[in-house]
Amino acid sequence: MGYDNVVTTTAWSPGPGCHGGCGVKLYIKNGKVVKVEGDENHPFSQGRACPRLLALTQYMYHPDRITYPLKRVGARGEGKFERITWDEALDTVEEKFSNIKAEYGPESVLFCQGTGRDIGGPISFLAYSYGSPNWIQLGLAGHSCYTPRLGAMMATHGDYAVLDAGQFSEKRYADPEYEVPKVIIIWGQNPMPGCPDGFFGHWIVDCMKRGSKLIVVDPRWTWFASRSEKFLQIRPGTDGALAMGMINVIISEDLYDQEFVKNWTEGFDDLKRRAAEYPPQKVAAITWIPEADIIAAARLYASAKPAAIQWGVPIDKCPEGSTVAQAIAHLWCLTGNLDVPGGNVIARPAYGVTTYPFSTQEMHELYGEEFVRRLNEKRIGAKEFAMVRNFRGWAQPDLAVKQMLTGDPYPIKACWIQTSNVLGGQAADTALHYEALKKMEFVVVADLFHNPTTMAVADIVLPVASIAEKESFRSWWVPLQVIVPAVEVGECRSDWEINLELAKRFNPELAKRYGSVKDLINDRLKPCGLTYDELKAQGGWIMPPENSASRPYRRYEKGLLRPDGKPGFRTPTGKVEFASKSYEEWGLDSLPYYSEPPESEVRTPEVYKKYPLVMVTGRRSSVYFHSEHRMIPWLRECDPYPIVEIHPSVAEQVGIDDGEWVVIENDRGSIKRKAKVTPIVHPKVISVPHGWWLPEEDGCEPNLFGIWDINCNKLVHIGPGAKSGYGGGAYKTALVRVKKANGAVE
Amino acid sequence: MGRKGLFIDYEFCTGCHTCEVACKQENSYPAGLWGIKVNEIVLESLDKVEINYLPFPTELCNLCANRTVNGERPSCVKHCQADCMKYGELTELVKEMENKPKTVLFAPK
Numbered sequence: 001m002g003y004d005n006v007v008t009t010t011a012w013s014p015g016p017g018c019h020g021g022c023g024v025k026l027y028i029k030n031g032k033v034v035k036v037e038g039d040e041n042h043p044f045s046q047g048r049a050c051p052r053l054l055a056l057t058q059y060m061y062h063p064d065r066i067t068y069p070l071k072r073v074g075a076r077g078e079g080k081f082e083r084i085t086w087d088e089a090l091d092t093v094e095e096k097f098s099n100i101k102a103e104y105g106p107e108s109v110l111f112c113q114g115t116g117r118d119i120g121g122p123i124s125f126l127a128y129s130y131g132s133p134n135w136i137q138l139g140l141a142g143h144s145c146y147t148p149r150l151g152a153m154m155a156t157h158g159d160y161a162v163l164d165a166g167q168f169s170e171k172r173y174a175d176p177e178y179e180v181p182k183v184i185i186i187w188g189q190n191p192m193p194g195c196p197d198g199f200f201g202h203w204i205v206d207c208m209k210r211g212s213k214l215i216v217v218d219p220r221w222t223w224f225a226s227r228s229e230k231f232l233q234i235r236p237g238t239d240g241a242l243a244m245g246m247i248n249v250i251i252s253e254d255l256y257d258q259e260f261v262k263n264w265t266e267g268f269d270d271l272k273r274r275a276a277e278y279p280p281q282k283v284a285a286i287t288w289i290p291e292a293d294i295i296a297a298a299r300l301y302a303s304a305k306p307a308a309i310q311w312g313v314p315i316d317k318c319p320e321g322s323t324v325a326q327a328i329a330h331l332w333c334l335t336g337n338l339d340v341p342g343g344n345v346i347a348r349p350a351y352g353v354t355t356y357p358f359s360t361q362e363m364h365e366l367y368g369e370e371f372v373r374r375l376n377e378k379r380i381g382a383k384e385f386a387m388v389r390n391f392r393g394w395a396q397p398d399l400a401v402k403q404m405l406t407g408d409p410y411p412i413k414a415c416w417i418q419t420s421n422v423l424g425g426q427a428a429d430t431a432l433h434y435e436a437l438k439k440m441e442f443v444v445v446a447d448l449f450h451n452p453t454t455m456a457v458a459d460i461v462l463p464v465a466s467i468a469e470k471e472s473f474r475s476w477w478v479p480l481q482v483i484v485p486a487v488e489v490g491e492c493r494s495d496w497e498i499n500l501e502l503a504k505r506f507n508p509e510l511a512k513r514y515g516s517v518k519d520l521i522n523d524r525l526k527p528c529g530l531t532y533d534e535l536k537a538q539g540g541w542i543m544p545p546e547n548s549a550s551r552p553y554r555r556y557e558k559g560l561l562r563p564d565g566k567p568g569f570r571t572p573t574g575k576v577e578f579a580s581k582s583y584e585e586w587g588l589d590s591l592p593y594y595s596e597p598p599e600s601e602v603r604t605p606e607v608y609k610k611y612p613l614v615m616v617t618g619r620r621s622s623v624y625f626h627s628e629h630r631m632i633p634w635l636r637e638c639d640p641y642p643i644v645e646i647h648p649s650v651a652e653q654v655g656i657d658d659g660e661w662v663v664i665e666n667d668r669g670s671i672k673r674k675a676k677v678t679p680i681v682h683p684k685v686i687s688v689p690h691g692w693w694l695p696e697e698d699g700c701e702p703n704l705f706g707i708w709d710i711n712c713n714k715l716v717h718i719g720p721g722a723k724s725g726y727g728g729g730a731y732k733t734a735l736v737r738v739k740k741a742n743g744a745v746e
Numbered sequence: 747m748g749r750k751g752l753f754i755d756y757e758f759c760t761g762c763h764t765c766e767v768a769c770k771q772e773n774s775y776p777a778g779l780w781g782i783k784v785n786e787i788v789l790e791s792l793d794k795v796e797i798n799y800l801p802f803p804t805e806l807c808n809l810c811a812n813r814t815v816n817g818e819r820p821s822c823v824k825h826c827q828a829d830c831m832k833y834g835e836l837t838e839l840v841k842e843m844e845n846k847p848k849t850v851l852f853a854p855k
Contacts, residue, residue, distance in 0.1 A: 049825045051767035192760040202827040226797040622762045633777035634770050638763045679790045
């Protein structure tokens with residue numbers, strides 16, 4: 001097969017559906033992408049690629065892909081849509097949104113995103129230009145995805161930090177400054193199938209080959225667990241107790257980095273006192289992990305230098321997730337592993353380029369001082385939660401769904417849903433979100449395929465460009481890189497194009513500044529000194545400059561982190577704060593502590609008696625990104641069924657055979673799953689993969705691609721579960737029971 | 747030129763399915779046809795659960811003759827996320843096995 005040309009670009013979503021970063025080569029013939037390969041010259045991925053990226057052509061050219069704008073013509077749920085022009089689609093949205101603004105105020109429209117796609121920029125430009133403060137991950141209980149961890153890191157050391165796999169240098173593992181972590185704790189994550197939060201999962205494998213030993217904290221035996229020195233098979237939701245137990249051991253056995261603690265931290269004595277409340281014996285009883293293993297793991301981690309922690313979303317989903325994350329961040333600070341080679345290094349985007357404005361000055365220029373000043377007046381959750389006001393300005397999802405239903409304190413009338421299949425994906429308590437969305441006067445969904453959400457509630461559906469069809473950029477830690485359009489598919493437009501055009505209609509200031517998406521991208525790229533075209537011409541990516549705030553190591557010694565240029569950290573005290581001043585100011589305990597899951601053998605023994613299994617949802621699949629990709633033939637055949645992993649002892653007790661369809665239920669409802677009987681799960685836990693809907697089934701009501709039969713989030717309640725408003729979505733701790741299904745399901 | 751083979755270090759194969767989809771794309775195989783198939787072996791061992799993956803080249807594997815003739819690696823080898831596969835002369839790959847336990851060598855054709 002010949003090719004007309006090859007386009008070098010960056011992988012991100014939509015397509016592989018991920019947090020992006022890999023270097024990609026798109027082979028083009030007659031205006032179509034005919035093959036996708038990894039770019040061997042790219043420092044992030046070195047030519048490697050995941051199955052989702054390699055199946056991109058099946059995704060882009062899928063017969064079910066939506067390739068022109070649609071409007072609903074039947075009743076909601078009937079699945080009757082009619083082709084319309086972009087002009088009609090955008091005019092309709094403008095008119096409806098303008099009417100809602102006039103009648104109820106702009107805050108009555110929610111701008112809802114999921115994860116993955118480069119969405120933060122486009123959706124915030126649109127929401128704020130329209131005038132709504134309610135930018136939200138609708139359905140994500142407790143906003144429990146990375147935000148609690150981000151807040152905890154910001155509070156503790158004034159910056160974010162990530163495991164150092166040499167990703168901040170183009171030389172990677174060969175960089176003379178770099179050292180491989182001697183010990184890695186993989187805490188609540190299986191980094192293999194996904195590449196979460198800007199981290200290529202197989203970098204851990206690269207480190208293992210170079211000598212890293214593993215400690216794995218997980219309720220399931222993962223591939224990494226089976227290759228670990230220490231596997232801590234934890235009771236779901238008790239990670240906070242484990243972290244406090246490890247701090248206890250490290251302090252009481254003097255295993256901490258005395259030099260670093262003395263010179264660069266505050267609040268050590270407070271932490272010592274708090275940690276004394278968590279002796280390993282007590283922690284063992286809470287976590288199901290043997291006392292000796294807790295002690296051994298703490299010693300192994302603290303005695304190795306450098307050592308690093310790679311953590312996952314279950315931490316956010318613990319009760320008081322921001323507190324659990326704080327305790328874990330303390331571990332890398334106590335052991336002096338912050339911003340050292342092979343430790344947890346401070347992560348800032350290269351050159352400080354951000355996808356959307358963070359600084360007050362920039363916000364004022366774009367949206368006006370009055371609007372920015374009043375953002376927190378109407379933002380859902382801002383009154384209740386200081387972290388919503390002061391840390392991440394997104395509306396609080398658990399309160400939002402209730403407000404959609406009650407109209408209190410003001411009515412919600414419309415939803416703009418982009419990059420999010422709310423009902424087939426992240427929404428906890430699916431039925432509640434279904435009811436709330438049905439109440440909306442107007443719902444727009446921008447997506448690539450019909451899904452349970454478009455079918456149930458969309459009035460307008462906008463067709464979105466895949467990664468191969470769009471002009472964009474990626475600034476998520478490193479490298480700073482451009483996304484290059486290679487082809488067009490139907491009338492699909494990128495999230496940037498769609499949102500910029502609409503945003504301009506509401507905000508003349510934006511129209512004055514940005515004629516095109518490229519103008520906007522060039523404006524964002526300014527701090528790196530290159531334009532989009534220049535960056536593209538030099539290979540498409542750039543690493544942060546030496547001796548700058550966005551390049552490791554030991555920036556706190558060099559005065560590169562604080563606005564005043566002094567050594568130290570960007571915290572109120574300038575030190576790492578074991579007792580956080582920010583938490584205190586936000587009305588939270590300044591020190592970490594453990595709190596029991598909302599439903600558990602300890603807190604709700606009567607519920608536990610009826611429902612004796614802990615359901616952990618959300619284990620990742622290499623061939624799916626959350627609720628995406630079930631319609632892609634090459635991917636679906638690798639992971640064909642909505643399964644439940646059940647320990648052989650449970651299967652025997654309930655009388656279930658491997659491969660049999662079973663019922664999983666609690667007081668909130670029941671779902672069916674195909675049993676995978678396997679020793680990898682803890683005998684008191686079942687693992688139920690999330691995001692399942694069946695594109696091959698009827699999408700109309702009442703079936704909605706089968707979500708009411710198989711979506712595990714039906715069984716998960718909403719919160720808010722955490723005092724901070726962040727964390728505690730019970731996706732890992734709902735109690736359930738399993739029984740045989742009556743009759744065949746297939 | 748001697749016979750060629752696929753060397754797989756199964757200590758590091760994570761079972762990510764990349765080789766399978768890379769093969770399908772390269773050869774335009776529809777779903778249902780596999781040039782390489784990853785096997786999962788999960789066993790309870792003495793004090794742990796042992797999890798291993800092992801890709802098996804099927805009779806459809808032609809070692810990506812169209813690629814190797816141009817000096818490119820087979821698509822599965824190039825894209826392997828764990829970088830645990832090698833392509834080459836069997837005689838050379840056997841030497842790799844001398845140095846690295848938990849490996850297998852396939853000579854598919």
